[in-house]
Amino acid sequence: MADATYEELILDILYVDGRISKAKLIGILAGLVVFIIYLIYMIPYSLRAGPLPFLITVSICFFQIVLYYCICRFGGYLIRRFTN
Structure with a gap:
């Protein structure tokens, strides 16, 4: 991964096998909610x-x-691994 471009790294955050991963999307949304809560209540x-x-x-x-x-x-990995 040391030779990966920024675009490949960003796509790796959200995509799995060329499609959008629901688990990664939920993780990003949970992180966004945490950031907004911190931005409103803790950071000021x-x-x-x-x-x-x-x-x-x-x-x-x-x-x-x-x-x-x-x-x-x-x-998401556990669900994908044990449901197939």
Whole structure:
């Protein structure tokens, strides 16, 4: 994957075997919901508190987005693996 272009990497986030993966799409939507919740409730308060709380909040938000994406992707893999 080291020689992949940006377009190939972006397509790998959403597509499986040339089609859109429902599990990956659900993971992206869950990550978007987490980001919006953080954007509305957590980030304004952490900006008022200072730069360190802001960076901690943003890093926790990023890890939660990645976690939900991976959980949905793994769930889609399990469903695809055991239903065939």
